[in-house]
Amino acid sequence: MDFKLFVFWVFSLVLVGAAVGVITTRNPVQAALFLVLAFFNSAIIWMLMEAEFLAITLVLVYVGAVMVLFLFVVMMLDINTLPAREGFTRYLPVGALVVGAIIVQMVFLIRVRWFSADDYPVPTPRGADYSNTEELGRAMYTDYLFQFEVAAVILLVAIIAAIALTMRRRPETKYQRPAEQINVKKEDRLRVVSMDSES
Amino acid sequence: MGILESLWLLIITVLKILLIIVPLLLTVAYLTYAERKVIGAIQVRKGPNRVGWGGLLQPIADVLKLLTKEVLVPTNSHRFLFLIAPILSLAPAFAAWAVIPFSDTAVLADVNAGLLYVLALTSLGVYGVIIAGWASNSKYAFLGAMRSAAQIVAYEIAMGFALVGVLMVSGSLNLGDIVRAQEGNIFTWFWLPLFPLFIVYFISGVAETNRAPFDVAEGESEIVAGFHVDYSGMAFALFFLAEYANMIMIAALAVIMFLGGWLSPIPFIPDGMGWFFAKTAFMLFFFLWFRATFPRYRYDQIMRLGWKVFIPVTILWLTVEAVAILLEIEPWFALRAA
Numbered sequence: 001m002d003f004k005l006f007v008f009w010v011f012s013l014v015l016v017g018a019a020v021g022v023i024t025t026r027n028p029v030q031a032a033l034f035l036v037l038a039f040f041n042s043a044i045i046w047m048l049m050e051a052e053f054l055a056i057t058l059v060l061v062y063v064g065a066v067m068v069l070f071l072f073v074v075m076m077l078d079i080n081t082l083p084a085r086e087g088f089t090r091y092l093p094v095g096a097l098v099v100g101a102i103i104v105q106m107v108f109l110i111r112v113r114w115f116s117a118d119d120y121p122v123p124t125p126r127g128a129d130y131s132n133t134e135e136l137g138r139a140m141y142t143d144y145l146f147q148f149e150v151a152a153v154i155l156l157v158a159i160i161a162a163i164a165l166t167m168r169r170r171p172e173t174k175y176q177r178p179a180e181q182i183n184v185k186k187e188d189r190l191r192v193v194s195m196d197s198e199s
Numbered sequence: 200m201g202i203l204e205s206l207w208l209l210i211i212t213v214l215k216i217l218l219i220i221v222p223l224l225l226t227v228a229y230l231t232y233a234e235r236k237v238i239g240a241i242q243v244r245k246g247p248n249r250v251g252w253g254g255l256l257q258p259i260a261d262v263l264k265l266l267t268k269e270v271l272v273p274t275n276s277h278r279f280l281f282l283i284a285p286i287l288s289l290a291p292a293f294a295a296w297a298v299i300p301f302s303d304t305a306v307l308a309d310v311n312a313g314l315l316y317v318l319a320l321t322s323l324g325v326y327g328v329i330i331a332g333w334a335s336n337s338k339y340a341f342l343g344a345m346r347s348a349a350q351i352v353a354y355e356i357a358m359g360f361a362l363v364g365v366l367m368v369s370g371s372l373n374l375g376d377i378v379r380a381q382e383g384n385i386f387t388w389f390w391l392p393l394f395p396l397f398i399v400y401f402i403s404g405v406a407e408t409n410r411a412p413f414d415v416a417e418g419e420s421e422i423v424a425g426f427h428v429d430y431s432g433m434a435f436a437l438f439f440l441a442e443y444a445n446m447i448m449i450a451a452l453a454v455i456m457f458l459g460g461w462l463s464p465i466p467f468i469p470d471g472m473g474w475f476f477a478k479t480a481f482m483l484f485f486f487l488w489f490r491a492t493f494p495r496y497r498y499d500q501i502m503r504l505g506w507k508v509f510i511p512v513t514i515l516w517l518t519v520e521a522v523a524i525l526l527e528i529e530p531w532f533a534l535r536a537a
Binding site: 029036053056057059060068075076131133178 | 310315322325341
C-alpha cells in the first residue's frame with residue numbers, strides 16, 4: 001500500500017509539473033509535448049485507481065492519435081509568440097477578473113463539503129478477474145445506448161461540418177484515378193500501324 | 200508481503216525481463232543479417248560474406264562500429280529532445296513485449312487488457328520519430344517526421360479496426376485467451392474466417408513500422424534519410440533497433456491474433472513455443488520480401504490506400520462478421536462459442 005502511495009505521489013508531481021509546463025513554456029511544440037506528458041501521467045494515476053480500460057484508452061486515443069495530430073499542426077504553423085504577448089499588462093485586469101469569476105463559480109459548484117471523504121466510502125478493490133472493459137461495454141451498450149448513439153451522431157456531424165468547411169475543389173491539381181488505371185485496355189493506348197518497310 | 204519477499208519478486212521479474220530482452224536484441228541483430236542475405240539472394244548477389252563464417256559476425260561488427268562512433272548534436276537543435284527521441288522510440292518497442300504470450304504459460308504479464316496495452320504502446324512509437332524530426336532542426340528530418348505522423352495516424356485506425364474483428368470472435372482482450380480461442384486445426388485459426396482483416400492488419404503493420412514500401416519517412420532517394428538524417432553512432436543505432444524490434448513485434452502479434460500463436464498446425468506434433476517462433480520468423484520473411492520486391496509508394500498513394508481502401512474493407516468485414524455471429528452462422532459463431 002505504501003508503495004502505491006509513493007507511485008501516486010511521484011506521478012501526480014510529474015503531472016502537476018507538466019501541466020504548469022504547458023502554460024509557462026514559450027515554445028508551442030514544447031507545450032504540446034508537456035501536454036503529452038501530462039496525459040501519460042494521468043493515465044497512470046487512473047491505472048492506480050483500477051480503471052485500466054480508461055487509462056489505456058487515454059494513452060491510445062489522446063496520446064497516440066489526438067496529440068500526434070496536434071503536434072503535426074503545431075509544428076507546421078510558424079507561430080510567433082511575441083505579438084501575442086504585446087498587450088499583456090493592458091489586458092491583465094480583465095483576465096484577472098475572468099479568472100476570479102471562474103474560481104468563485106467553481107468553489108460554489110464543487111464545494112469541499114459536498115465532496116468530503118465522509119460522503120464517499122472507500123471503494124472496495126475488485127479481484128483480478130474483474131474486467132472493467134466488460135462492465136463499461138455493458139453499461140454503454142445497454143443502459144446508455146441512446147446517449148451513446150446521440151454522441152456518435154454529434155461527432156459525425158462535426159466531422160462532416162469540418163470537411164465541408166475545409167474542402168476546396170481544385171480543378172488544376174492532377175491526381176490518380178486507380179479504377180481507370182486498372183481498367184485500361186491495350187486498345188486504349190496502343191495503335192498498331194501496319195506499314196510497308198522502307199528501303 | 201515482507202520486504203524480502205517483494206525483493207525476491209523484483210529480482211525474478213528483472214530476470215524474466217532480461218530473458219525476453221536479450222534474445223530480442225540478438226534476434227534484431229541477426230534479423231539485419233537475414234535481411235541482407237535474403238535481399239542479396241533476391242537480387243542475385245551474395246550479401247555480407249567477409250566477417251566470420253558466411254558473414255555471420257557481420258551484425259556484431261556493425262554494432263561495434265556504431266558504438267565507437269561519435270554522437271553528433273547539430274547546432275541550433277533542441278539538445279534534450281534530440282537525445283531523448285531515440286529512447287522514446289525504443290522504449291515502447293520493448294515494453295510491448297511484456298504481454299506477449301510465448302506459450303500457454305510463458306508470459307511475463309498476463310493482463311486482461313493485453314491487446315489494448317499493445318495497441319497503446321505501438322501508437323507511442325511515433326513520438327520518437329516526430330520529436331527526432333523536429334529537434335534536429337533540419338528540413339529533411341522535419342519532412343520525414345511529418346510524413347510519418349500522418350501515415351501512422353491513418354494506418355492505426357485500420358489496424359485497430361482489424362483487431363476489433365479479432366475481439367469479436369475471441370471475446371477477450373487477453374492475448375493468451377485469443378490464442379486459446381483459435382484451438383482446433385489450421386482452419387480454425389483466425390486467418391481464414393477473418394482473412395480480409397488479416398491482410399489489412401499485416402499491411403498496416405508494415406506501414407506502422409515505416410518499412411518499405413511505406414518507408415516515406417526515411418525515403419533515402421527523396422529526403423536523404425528522413426527523420427534520422429542528423430543522427431550518428433549509438434543514437435542512430437537505437438532508431439535502427441526500434442525499427443527492427445517493432446517489426447518482430449508486428450510479426451508476433453499477427454501470429455498471436457491470426458495464426459494461432461503457439462498452437463501446432465499438425466495434429467500429432469504437440470503445441471509449443473517453437474511454433475510461435477517459427478510462425479513469427481515466417482511472417483518476418485514477408486517484411487524482407489516486400490522490401491526487395493515493391494517500389495516505394497508515393498505519399499498520396501499511401502493516404503489513399505489507408506483511408507479509402509483499408510478502412511472501408513475493415514468496416515465491411517466487421518459488418519459481415521457481426522451479422523454472422525448474430526445469425527449463428529457456422530465458422531464465426533462456432534469460434535465465438537469456443
